[in-house]
Amino acid sequence: QNKKTMVEFVSANPTGPLTVGRGRGGVMGDTLARAMAAAGFDVVREYYFNNAGRQIEMLGESLKIRYRQVLGETAILTED
Structure with a gap:
């Protein structure tokens, strides 16, 4: 055979x-x-991480805020 093919698949929602x-x-x-x-x-496998969207954006923002707090900076984490 030796035909080149690509299989794309996605991860679970992290x-x-x-x-x-x-x-x-x-x-x-x-x-x-x-x-x-x-x-x-x-x-060829193309594995996509399901890491786009508002939830991941919020996770990243909360991690940045918590990191700043650990460094002693004033940073407020909102409820949303």
Whole structure:
């Protein structure tokens, strides 16, 4: 075969609870890529971290604020 192919798959949401349903994309993508490689395909895997969106932005902001607080700076973490 030696046909080059790309399999793209995504991670579970890093800000939510990890469940079997949320983890299936990674499992299915990796399984498909392994099966294709075993069949003779030249497989390239593209694994996307599901790290975009407001939740991740808020996580990053809260980490920066807490870090500044540890350094003794005045930084306020809002509830939102």
